[in-house]
Amino acid sequence: MLNGTFTVGYQGVPGAYSYLAMNQYFAGCEIEPRHFTSFDDVAEAVRQGSIQYGVLPIENSSTGGITTVYDLIRHNHINIVGEKIVKVEHCLLVYPGAVLEDIKEVYSHPQGLAQCHEFFKAHPEMKECPYTNTAKAAQLVAEKKDRSLAAIAGAQAAEPYGLEVLMRGIQSNKSNYTRFVIISRQAEIPPEANKITLVVSLPHKPGSLYHVLSHFEQNGINMTNIESRPIPGRPWEYFFHMDITGHLNDEAVQDALAGLKQEDARYKLLGNYVADDTARE
């Protein structure tokens, strides 16, 4: 879908789930990946224009929306230009030649370890060792060249560090997805864009959300996601993250957005892009 060579930033190191999302989204493109230590650094690099695109996680199917990422996009006045949904499938990665009986210590992010609760119940002989993140755990195992060590990470972390996938899908929850957004300084709205992400703040009175939704309803617009968030410093006032279907050029979308203004709702458009219709099992 895209042509040319792009510099693309993500948080983490090669083999992280963000890295997988980046490679899947930009499959078939020439990209120059840049890794950053924090979400803030990715957003800042996009804002300054030192990279063309950034890839950040915005929603996880088991832990919910990632508010800090919404805030970074909003505060830096950057745009969502695409999305990619990635399945979180943890694997046991080992130094080449190691077998299950060799493994004594397993490194991963504490959340990665916790997500493989059942696996550790079945293998009490293995010690759970917390580490910075899943991909760095893979890097550690590769550097130590020790067959008694393993990492829990995505399969995509095997190749960059020369490890082998000994077991696949060892997480307890078999249906865990993370949704990533692709961000850019420049707004990019292709003709086939069919999803709009908005942040809406409402006057604090009963029924205000209902009145806002009436404009979507009257214009036949579907809302695919909504999440309310408290406004820092203004207790009990909320704003909303919303995804609706449509293109900004659609008359129905324009009428609905005009309707929001009538309700004293303020909104900021974060992006209008092509939905990733990866079926979540």
Next chain:
Amino acid sequence: MLNGTFTVGYQGVPGAYSYLAMNQYFAGCEIEPRHFTSFDDVAEAVRQGSIQYGVLPIENSSTGGITTVYDLIRHNHINIVGEKIVKVEHCLLVYPGAVLEDIKEVYSHPQGLAQCHEFFKAHPEMKECPYTNTAKAAQLVAEKKDRSLAAIAGAQAAEPYGLEVLMRGIQSNKSNYTRFVIISRQAEIPPEANKITLVVSLPHKPGSLYHVLSHFEQNGINMTNIESRPIPGRPWEYFFHMDITGHLNDEAVQDALAGLKQEDARYKLLGNYVADDTARE
């Protein structure tokens, strides 16, 4: 507000933020705390009746709603009977007598380390050491009895392990709150209950959320929180977590809930309890 001695379960170890929420909620009561390694284990113990109450985090102001906890409550048919909002305020905890210049290694959960990004920028001489969780990091420093080590954890982790708070509020985001719910096998609805938590699933057609909200609007009921979540195994269908104001004995609440049935919406009541009106700054 409660009398007697209760067994109360939480996830983590003494000094965790869940432990703080438990102590704050049950202040003035005799409680017998029990710690568990996972959210699932807390919910299971409540369901079986081996503990009377459980304390679980359900929403964080920077990362959003914790879907797995909503799911645990729903699937185990247990009830929310209260809530407690706790400020996440990370401190630098040290072995007694240590000063800032002594510190070489700082242990915490990777998220705790990341949340103190600015602190580490100002102290490049300190090594960030990932650990299982914040309270266990405090336990480690206490066990090692080494003045060159520190932990990042809440102030509540100092006392149980005999550590000192060397610096307070070192997290970059000064306004980070976690909302905990108190769960019980038995429904408990005091007369002063003023908040209701529901899970609502809607027929998949445009405008169905709007029609559901119309019943709250018509009955003058305020919605203080809403979050949509995909339904696993049914791609692109959503259910909603909602908090509304009121008591189940209110006629307005009863009328609104009857209205949901008219819209083919199914709902499950998770609890009706007293809102924690801690002002979030």
